Amino acid sequence: MQKHHFFSLQKSFITIVLHGGLFFLSGMLFLSCQEKREAHFDAAVFSLSEKTLILNKELDNSIEGHYLMVTGGEKETLYIENLKGIDFQKYVRDTSWVLGWGSGIPYFDAGNENIRAIASYDVSKGRLTLGKLLRGVGYPAKGVQVTLLNRNPSGYLKMQKQPLLDCFSGWKDFSGKSLMFGKIIKDTVENQWVMYVNETDTPSVQVYAAVSKDLLHWEPAQNGMPIFTPKAFQNISWATQNAGKKKWRGPVITDVLYENNEWYLFLDGYKPNGERAIGMAKTKDPIKGPFEMIASPLLSAGAKGEWDEGGCFYPKVVKYKNQYLMFYDGYNEKGIEKLGLALSTDLYHWKKYGSQPVLDGHQGWRSSFSSSEVANVSVKKDSIFLFLSGAKAYKNNLLGRLTASRFKDVPGNVNDNQLGCYLSTDGGKHFISHANNPLFINDYADPYENDHLGASLEFFKKDGFFYLFYVAKTDADGLAYHPFVRIKKIE
Numbered sequence: 001m002q003k004h005h006f007f008s009l010q011k012s013f014i015t016i017v018l019h020g021g022l023f024f025l026s027g028m029l030f031l032s033c034q035e036k037r038e039a040h041f042d043a044a045v046f047s048l049s050e051k052t053l054i055l056n057k058e059l060d061n062s063i064e065g066h067y068l069m070v071t072g073g074e075k076e077t078l079y080i081e082n083l084k085g086i087d088f089q090k091y092v093r094d095t096s097w098v099l100g101w102g103s104g105i106p107y108f109d110a111g112n113e114n115i116r117a118i119a120s121y122d123v124s125k126g127r128l129t130l131g132k133l134l135r136g137v138g139y140p141a142k143g144v145q146v147t148l149l150n151r152n153p154s155g156y157l158k159m160q161k162q163p164l165l166d167c168f169s170g171w172k173d174f175s176g177k178s179l180m181f182g183k184i185i186k187d188t189v190e191n192q193w194v195m196y197v198n199e200t201d202t203p204s205v206q207v208y209a210a211v212s213k214d215l216l217h218w219e220p221a222q223n224g225m226p227i228f229t230p231k232a233f234q235n236i237s238w239a240t241q242n243a244g245k246k247k248w249r250g251p252v253i254t255d256v257l258y259e260n261n262e263w264y265l266f267l268d269g270y271k272p273n274g275e276r277a278i279g280m281a282k283t284k285d286p287i288k289g290p291f292e293m294i295a296s297p298l299l300s301a302g303a304k305g306e307w308d309e310g311g312c313f314y315p316k317v318v319k320y321k322n323q324y325l326m327f328y329d330g331y332n333e334k335g336i337e338k339l340g341l342a343l344s345t346d347l348y349h350w351k352k353y354g355s356q357p358v359l360d361g362h363q364g365w366r367s368s369f370s371s372s373e374v375a376n377v378s379v380k381k382d383s384i385f386l387f388l389s390g391a392k393a394y395k396n397n398l399l400g401r402l403t404a405s406r407f408k409d410v411p412g413n414v415n416d417n418q419l420g421c422y423l424s425t426d427g428g429k430h431f432i433s434h435a436n437n438p439l440f441i442n443d444y445a446d447p448y449e450n451d452h453l454g455a456s457l458e459f460f461k462k463d464g465f466f467y468l469f470y471v472a473k474t475d476a477d478g479l480a481y482h483p484f485v486r487i488k489k490i491e
Helices: 089-093 398-402
Strands: 013-017 022-027 068-074 077-081 097-101 114-122 127-135 146-150 178-187 192-200 207-212 252-259 262-270 276-283 311-320 323-331 337-344 374-380 383-390 418-424 432-434 453-462 465-474 480-489
Touching: 068 146, 097 127, 178 453, 178 465, 192 252, 192 480, 252 311, 262 311, 311 374, 311 383, 323 374, 383 453, 418 453
Parallel strands: 013 127, 022 077, 178 252, 178 480, 276 311, 374 453
Antiparallel strands: 013 077, 022 068, 097 114, 097 146, 114 127, 178 192, 192 207, 252 262, 262 276, 311 323, 323 337, 374 383, 383 418, 418 432, 453 465, 465 480
C-alpha cells in the first residue's frame, strides 16, 4: 500500500494569510450517526493516486463530515481547524493547491466559483499565504465554507491551455460546439494513434476520427469527413434516429477492442421505444472500414422493475482471464444510474451478471444519482481498476425546500462530474473506492476547463512520460466539451 507523504495523523491548525485580518475555520456540519464510511484501498494507480479535493476535516470525500468554514478572526489570516497536518510544502512550489469558495447564490455555490492561489507555506507555523486571485472576486468572508483544490492531480501537468481538437478543427458537417473522444487506440499498421471523436450536445451526432504520430499533435482523419453518420444505422434496431418522443442524434463510440486481427467498436444508441441499448460494429481498418454493423443489440434494458429498466449505455470492455467483461451505466424509470456488469466469451453474446448492479454507492462526492459513466477500465493481474464519474447532489430535503436553499450545498463538486477510481479483485463483481477519490478533477482556475469533466480517460506511456487524456467542459460560450492531455515524467 502506498503511504501518502503529505498527510499525518496529528491534529493541528493550518493558518492561511490573506492580505488583511484573522478568521477561524472550523467544521460546522457533523457526520451523521447513520452515515457509513466506504471501504477504501490506498494503492498507486497509473501514477494517479493523490488527493485532489479537500472539503472536510475527515479528509474523506465519501462522507459529509465536518466541513471547513470561516468562523471569525482578523482580515489577513485564516485558520483551518483539525485538518490533520496536511503538508502542502511540495505542492505550493508548483502552485498545485489553491483555496476555493462559493458565491452564496443557488446553483453557484460549489466551493470553486472563487479561487485564490496559495503563495507560500510556513512549515513551522502551519501558515498558508494566499496570493493571486485566479477566479471570481475578493476573499472568503465569515461563515463561508471553503475547499482546497489541486490544479495538477498527482503532478500531471497540462501541455497546452487550448484543447487538442475543437469544433473548428476542420471537421466536415460538424454541427455543434462540443466533442468528446470515446477511445484512443494505436494502429500499428499505419503506425499512428487514432482518436474516435463524438459530436456532443448537438442535434445530430456524427462520429469522426483524428490521428497523431506523437500523441501531442492531432489532425482530422479522412480530410475531416465522418466515419459514421446516422445513415449508417438506418436498419439497426438499437440505433434509430427517432426514439419515441425523442429524436436521437445517432450512436456514439465509447470503447474499442482489438481481437483476432479485427477492431471491435462498442457503441450506445436508442431503440424506437426510447430505451438506450448497447451495440457493436467491427472492421479490419479502424478508420477507412468497411464497418460491419451487428444488427442485434449486445445489451438492452432490463425488465420492468429491474434496476436497469430504463436502458443500458456507455459500455467499457476489457479482457479478463478467459472471458470478456463489459461494464456499463444503467438506469431505472426514475433516472437513477448505477454500474452494471455483463460477461461474454465471444464478444457477440453477453449475459448480465446477477440481478443487481455491481456498484451503487451514491454518497459523498458521488451522492448525485444521475452519473455513473465508466471513463476507463484496465486489468493488472487479478485486479480490475475502474474510473467512474460522479458528482455531489444538490440539497433536495424538506429543510432545503422550506428555506429556498435546495440548490445550495456544502462545497465540493456539486453537480460537477469528476472521476474516481474503484478496485475489484473478484472479476468485477464487487468494488471498493480509492481512499483519495476523486482522483482526477478539472482545473477550475483554467477558463478552458472550469466546469467539469466528461467520462473519457486514457493512459499511455511514451518516451519516459505518462500521458493522460481527458475531456473537460468550459462555461464559456455555451456548452463546450473538448479533449486535453496532461503529462508526467516517469520517475
